[in-house]
Amino acid sequence: MKKILFKIDGRKIPIFVGHNVCGKASISKYIDYKDIVIITNTKIAKLHLKKLEKSLKSFNVKTLIFPDGEKYKNISSLNKVHDFLIKSKFNRNLTVIALGGGVIGDLAGFASDTFLRGVNLIHIPTTLLAQVDSSIGGKTGVNHKYGKNLIGSFKHPVAIFIDIRYLKTLPQKEYISGLSEVVKYGAIGDRAFLRWLNTNSKLILERDPDSLVKLILMSVKAKVSVVQKDEKESNIRAHLNFGHTLGHAIESSLNYKGISHGEAVSIGMLFASAISVEKSDLKIDEFNLIENTLANFSLPVRIPSSIPGAKILQNMTYDKKNKKGKINFVLLTSIGSCCLNDHIDDRYILGLLKTFQS
Ligand SMILES: NC(=O)c1ccc[n+]([C@@H]2O[C@H](COP(=O)([O-])OP(=O)(O)OC[C@H]3O[C@@H](n4cnc5c(N)ncnc54)[C@H](O)[C@@H]3O)[C@@H](O)[C@H]2O)c1
Ligand SMILES: [Zn+2]
Incomplete structure (x- = not known):
């Protein structure tokens, strides 16, 4: 397992890359209090949610599952997250975990930045695009009827866990x-x-594990280096x-x-x-x-x-x-x-x- 430190706003955000990093790097080290909400979608939940929930057994974990699709990256879904968090009576000690591709990452990231003016966020990206791009750099948001990603914010997570295991099920x-x-x-x-x-x-097309780790590491380093500067x-x-x-x-x-x-x-x-x-x-x-x-x-x-x-x-x-x-x-x-x-x-x-x- 490799670790890259993303230095931004005076913070150092660890990015773990490898096989089964969610197990090995222990997500729990990056969760300060008991309450966790995992945000994901139906497709990813079916494939990967159980294992993640199992590794977080000692916490109070709730899960919010959206239908699959870019069309759900909207204000209505954002409202649904807020409704859920408020009704569940969570406070600022909450950690939001985004388990998914860029759609879930952008929505959950924005929700975590706006609920009670910001609670902790952890990204667990499950698509290659999310692993090499959208989970890094802090851009969050939802689409508006007049265009894509028009409503959003900059919000960095406390840690990013890039697990190549997830790519096995990716179409x-x-x-x-x-x-x-x-x-x-x-x-x-x-x-x-x-x-x-x-x-x-x-x-690479065969998703050879060593090649995957190398290409993700190189990509993450490239994105981190650019965003750190600007x-x-x-x-x-x-x-x-x-x-x-x-x-x-x-x-x-x-x-x-x-x-x-x-x-x-x-x-x-x-x-x-x-x-x-x-x-x-x-x-x-x-x-x-x-x-x-x-x-x-x-x-x-x-x-x-x-x-x-x-x-x-x-x-x-x-x-x-x-x-x-x-x-x-x-x-x-x-x-x-x-x-x-x-x-x-x-x-x-x-x-x-x-x-x-x-
Ligand atoms: N924040 C940023 O900096 C940034 C950068 C680039 C793109 N984006 C946003 O990211 C979004 C696109 O992200 P995406 O390409 O990851 O799309 P996505 O999140 O829609 O995922 C693509 C598909 O793969 C499925 N999926 C996800 N993980 C899977 C897995 N492990 N196994 C099987 N299926 C899986 C999803 O359910 C979905 O059907 C767009 O909304 C775009 O605007 C944001
Ligand atoms: Zn792009």
Whole structure:
């Protein structure tokens, strides 16, 4: 089992990574009082809740189980958590445990930050995406009818337990979607890591335990290092949006149906890499390495032909991360090194979108 310390706001948050870490690292060490609420969903509860509850036998544990799905990451579910916590008469000594993927992590994280102005939170991420991305960095929130993640806060947990055991039950589509963010860390920050992902793709796709631990550790270190330097995204945290400008626009053009976040980001990363070749001197063999790594993981790199280019362009222009209506791209100057560019001509983008449509 490995331990990474995430230093933020004068605190040191331990992140445990390995096999059966929930047993080995003893979650109870990070729970100050008796009361615990585990928040999860029906699917994860069926697979993994019993074992966790068993390891917390000495506490007063209650469980709140939501239906599965992004559509439940909303204000109504947040209200349900609050109602439950208030009716159960919990006080500020409560610890909330988020057992799940990014949906549960974001909802439970936000609820723990808002109940009685904040109680302790522990993340036990169960998807690859949550293990390498959403459980780290403090962003919490719910969706609003006008857009995704519009209501939320920054709230860091007291500890994060990343157990590769959970990945055994994860559907392959979800697993591959998480790999897209892993490729991102290589592309924006670490050429050797990207090469390793490329040459070990078969083992990684088979979920070989040693490869899993390595890729999670490398990804967690990458995210921690960026967030430690820029928690509130005033500069380099924005690099984590590599591939997301187009990725988000594709997702919203399709009303978040039929394509996963990771798949959309994969297309977006190759698109940003293509712009980078022309506008920021990314070498063609570096572009090829990115394309090849994504292809090895069966991640898509073409935009679905059903989406009109003009719609994608419009959605990119309205992305909430843009300033003054300008489309903001994270580009690569080489693998491992990024720059931001908000002055790419619309006509150029439209032309390139066409060449990316399958
Ligand atoms: N807070 C952040 O910084 C941040 C970053 C990235 C994404 N997000 C958010 O994360 C969410 C997406 O997260 P996600 O991809 O984990 O989706 P998810 O939470 O919906 O999980 C994907 C699917 O896998 C199932 N699942 C989870 N763990 C499982 C397991 N071990 N075995 C079998 N099935 C399992 C879930 O029930 C669900 O059906 C989005 O809402 C996104 O906005 C947040
Ligand atoms: Zn993402």
